[in-house]
Amino acid sequence: MLSCVYSAGISGIDGFLVTVECNCTRGLSSFEIVGLPDNAIKEAKERVRSASLNSGFGFPATKITVNLAPADIKKEGSAFDLAILMSLLQASDRMKNEFGRIDLSDCCFVGELSLSGDLRPVRGVLSMAIEAKRAGKKRLFVPYDNAKEASVVGDIEVYAVRSAREVADFLIGIHDIEKFTYTPDERELKVECPDFADVKGQARAKRAVEIAAAGGHNILLIGPPGTGKSMIAKRIPSILPEMSFEESIETTKVHSISGILPSDVSLIRTRPFRSPHHTMSAPSLVGGGRIPLPGEVSLANNGVLFLDEFPEFTKSVTEALRQPLEDGTITITRASGRIKYPCSFMLVCAMNPCRCGYYGHPTHECTCKESDIKKYMSRISGPLLDRIDIQIEVASLPYSELSQGAKAEESSSEIRKRVSKARKIALERFKNEKTDNGGAISCNAQMEARHIRTYCVLDDACKRLMERAYDNLGLSARGHDRILRLARTIADLAGSEHIQPMHLAEAIQLRTLDKSY
Ligand SMILES: Nc1ncnc2c1ncn2[C@@H]1O[C@H](COP(=O)(O)OP(=O)(O)OP(=O)(O)O)[C@@H](O)[C@H]1O
Ligand SMILES: [Mg+2]
Ligand SMILES: [Zn+2]
Numbered sequence: 001m002l003s004c005v006y007s008a009g010i011s012g013i014d015g016f017l018v019t020v021e022c023n024c025t026r027g028l029s030s031f032e033i034v035g036l037p038d039n040a041i042k043e044a045k046e047r048v049r050s051a052s053l054n055s056g057f058g059f060p061a062t063k064i065t066v067n068l069a070p071a072d073i074k075k076e077g078s079a080f081d082l083a084i085l086m087s088l089l090q091a092s093d094r095m096k097n098e099f100g101r102i103d104l105s106d107c108c109f110v111g112e113l114s115l116s117g118d119l120r121p122v123r124g125v126l127s128m129a130i131e132a133k134r135a136g137k138k139r140l141f142v143p144y145d146n147a148k149e150a151s152v153v154g155d156i157e158v159y160a161v162r163s164a165r166e167v168a169d170f171l172i173g174i175h176d177i178e179k180f181t182y183t184p185d186e187r188e189l190k191v192e193c194p195d196f197a198d199v200k201g202q203a204r205a206k207r208a209v210e211i212a213a214a215g216g217h218n219i220l221l222i223g224p225p226g227t228g229k230s231m232i233a234k235r236i237p238s239i240l241p242e243m244s245f246e247e248s249i250e251t252t253k254v255h256s257i258s259g260i261l262p263s264d265v266s267l268i269r270t271r272p273f274r275s276p277h278h279t280m281s282a283p284s285l286v287g288g289g290r291i292p293l294p295g296e297v298s299l300a301n302n303g304v305l306f307l308d309e310f311p312e313f314t315k316s317v318t319e320a321l322r323q324p325l326e327d328g329t330i331t332i333t334r335a336s337g338r339i340k341y342p343c344s345f346m347l348v349c350a351m352n353p354c355r356c357g358y359y360g361h362p363t364h365e366c367t368c369k370e371s372d373i374k375k376y377m378s379r380i381s382g383p384l385l386d387r388i389d390i391q392i393e394v395a396s397l398p399y400s401e402l403s404q405g406a407k408a409e410e411s412s413s414e415i416r417k418r419v420s421k422a423r424k425i426a427l428e429r430f431k432n433e434k435t436d437n438g439g440a441i442s443c444n445a446q447m448e449a450r451h452i453r454t455y456c457v458l459d460d461a462c463k464r465l466m467e468r469a470y471d472n473l474g475l476s477a478r479g480h481d482r483i484l485r486l487a488r489t490i491a492d493l494a495g496s497e498h499i500q501p502m503h504l505a506e507a508i509q510l511r512t513l514d515k516s517y
Pocket of ligand 1: 228350
């Protein structure tokens with residue numbers, strides 16, 4: 001007897017429908033699975049056999065062949081277990097008549113089996129649910145802990161199940177499972193990110209961060225220890241524009257595939273803030289592993305990637321960062337094929353001006369040698385620095401500013417209003433523009449040379465100012481374009497159609513490293 005049920009797999013951040021066929025024929029008792037990598041087959045066989053016996057289904061003493069199609073897409077992981085067991089039950093004599101109550105061709109089964117027959121959560125359920133719906137499936141069976149995530153999709157009945165027995169009993173009709181519906185509560189909708197109201201003083205740094213957020217510019221914060229660099233960086237997601245539903249889905253997919261989506265979260269609504277340690281390896285930054293998982297650059301997609309103590313990261317890591325910064329997507333090549341993950345993020349870096357941290361400090365003496373200071377700074381120079389539009393000093397805070405307990409600092413929501421307004425202006429400006437490789441442009445930082453020529457036109461007063469800066473600061477052509485991009489953002493924040501000298505002057509101030517060191 002031949003049976004056919006459906007499951008779903010993951011390729012990159014998208015799901016694909018998997019057909020699980022099972023054939024039970026008379027003959028020497030055996031159990032074969034085709035369509036999975038060797039090691040995965042061995043493990044799946046053990047789990048399915050044991051789960052079947054421990055759920056009280058027995059195990060047919062026949063020749064069993066299971067086929068997972070399509071064969072040409074690499075299938076990884078353990079999410080097919082439940083579908084394999086259901087196809088086996090349907091194909092074996094014991095259940096085939098009982099399952100008639102429900103049309104299995106409408107159903108999609110996802111979940112890993114434990115040896116006891118309980119269901120364990122799997123990675124990537126959101127992408128699978130989207131695919132099941134697209135393929136016209138009406139019912140989706142998922143492990144209990146994955147149900148919230150699956151329910152985001154809508155228009156497909158989600159059944160949150162705890163064991164294979166529960167699923168079989170439901171299909172036979174001796175047990176009912178309530179459809180899982182979920183409406184996110186207020187708590188989940190609330191943006192969980194610290195607020196800029198906590199940061200005393202540092203007006204210059206805050207202004208720089210606001211400009212960075214408004215234009216999508218990458219930013220480097222330089223300053224002595226304890227001046228609030230990390231504090232400021234952590235608060236950047238709170239002033240970035242709210243995520244659109246599509247962005248939320250994309251971000252949630254990546255986190256789900258990485259297996260780090262908490263089971264009580266259905267959809268990520270706060271822009272991610274990722275802060276990997278400087279001892280991280282290049283693969284954990286860009287993604288990789290036997291089953292290639294998204295790296296930090298992809299987990300930061302639509303949010304912020306914060307590299308604290310920037311010069312401490314190894315060369316291989318900072319090198320690996322270049323391509324994702326450039327393209328907004330990352331392709332991981334494995335023997336098993338190529339996988340693409342999104343990685344469009346705002347890069348925020350922080351560092352001390354020297355190893356001891358106090359170079360240029362007004363009161364604290366720097367104990368570093370002049371040559372060591374140069375060496376320390378040179379670790380961050382080069383092509384990566386070229387992609388960081390804003391470099392700003394975060395000086396130590398005068399006590400008078402820190403102690404102004406009563407004086408209220410501006411809250412993130414106020415700053416965010418201005419950022420969102422500036423972003424809207426940019427979106428409108430670029431609605432018919434494309435980058436050289438065909439991507440849409442959504443913020444000023446993504447402008448290429450020809451867009452700069454069109455949208456950052458300088459009047460005579462601005463030209464004179466630029467000329468002076470160019471000669472006095474020894475700017476490069478690239479630095480020149482960066483300043484124009486920044487000036488465009490500053491003009492947008494001011495609601496000004498044209499770049500004015502004051503906008504340009506402020507932009508020049510945001511390029512600390514062009515001037516010193
Ligand atoms: N501007 C500020 N307003 C309020 N508190 C501050 C400010 N700056 C620093 N602090 C306090 O000092 C602590 C350390 O700040 P933070 O970790 O941001 O410093 P940092 O600049 O990142 O230092 P390091 O270079 O050592 O990493 C904060 O947790 C906060 O309590
Ligand atoms: Mg810090
Ligand atoms: Zn020093």
